[in-house]
Amino acid sequence: MRTLSSLSVLAALLPLAQLCSAHDQAVLPAELDPARRISFPDTAHYQTLVLDPHTHSSFSDGHVWPRIRIEEALRDGLDAIAITEHLEWQPHLADIPHTDRNRAYQVAREAAVEQALMVIPGSEITRSTEAGHINALFITDANQLLQQYQPEDPTDAMAYYRAMHAMPAQAAVDAAAAQGAFLFWNHPWWSDDFPDSIPVLTDFHRDNARSGKLKGIEIANGDYYSEQAFQMALDLDLTLIGASDIHELIDWDYRPHEGGHRPVTLVLAEEDTPAALQQALVEGRTLVWFKNTLMARELEMGELLQASLSITSANYSGESQLLDLVIRNRSDVDFQVEYAGDYSFSRNTDLLLLKQHADTRITVKTPQRLQRIELPLRVLNALVGPKESARISLSRQVATALKEITND
Ligand SMILES: [Zn+2]
Ligand SMILES: [Zn+2]
Secondary structure, three states, rough: OHHHHHHHHHHHHHHHHHHHHHHOOOOOOOOOOOOOOOOOOOOOOOOOEEEEEEEOOOOOOOOOOOOHHHHHHHHOOOOOOEEEEEEEOOOOOOOOOOOOOOOHHHHHHHHOOOOOEEEEEEEEEEOOOOOOOEEEOOOOOOHHHOOOOOOOOOOHHHHHHHHOOOOOOHHHHHHHHHHEEEEEEEOOOOHHHHHHHOOOOOOHHHHHHHHEEEEEEEEEEEEEEEEHHHHHHHHHOEEEEEEEOOOOOOOHHHHHHHHOOOOOEEEEEOOOOHHHHHHHHHOEEEEEEEOOOOEEHHHHHHHHHHHOOOOOOOOEEEOOEEEEEEEEEEEEEEEEEEEEOEEEEOOOOOEEEEEEEEEEEEEEEOOOOOOEEEHHHHHHHHEEEOOOOEEEEEEEEEEOOOOHHHHO
């Protein structure tokens, strides 16, 4: 038995840092790796918030404590995260026999105290077809979304899962909607249900979308992207969602130290608050950032591309008609762009790579000296629909050459 005196001896022996790390708040290295942070500029009208709305911890079938999810989120520079435990799939039930399903959120929120990270309460409603998996964010009490059931054998996760399925999916969706939740359909192409990875729109999803209960749909989850889900989002007017659905470690699955990143939802919010984040999700102001590709509706894509790319200088070289341009990229995307105008370039083909957080220099051959340059581009890795890339036009006033002025 530990006595008070033995505790104080322990405290004297342990360095302070070790005592602090025994507490439940996130502990981070002194310097975070800036290259690892997911970084996008705010737009002309909105703040660009980075959200991972679908993750797991040991409180369902993930393999880490919620605090690790917070530490990963801080390393990745997220603005918001939701730890969305399966309500019905509890393989660690024998070891973590908690009855309060808000516990993972509480532990995560405690770990994020004093950090610039919003922890959003959420749960995953987990059914086989036809409902599949549905995430509910901004819930007020996860315990209301499941039926109470005491398993005879807590090591039999399948028996528990089957018993929990007795509650109709619609009842769980209705309970979440009654709490004002933002509900989205997870990985609709999931291989357990659809071996060919082609999602099927069911009456359940169509009806809940029409009634306004189902508001979003994942088009990118973990290692997977679905054009069919993207099309469903456009057809049903659902918010586009990208998520890691991480169960292991972000470092193992996405290798951020090698330039990789988890899929996330970029949310164009009026301010950096949970209420503004929720409003933006409900109003569909999102982009998905997945494997060096952006996906969004045209409006949001235009907002973010205009904020990310600009011509920062335009100068004629000597007396020539060669116009030197510098294009700045303020985002994490290595943009693959194709020039869609009539000029030609002297050092490039029409295909350009605009590297992340860097300037790219190009020289345009103009038939006569211009006052203003317009550069129409197709952004090949910015999708505004299945197989449809975004268009953007960059423009800038051409600087008057100093030489011309002095010669006159
Ligand atoms: Zn899971
Ligand atoms: Zn999940």
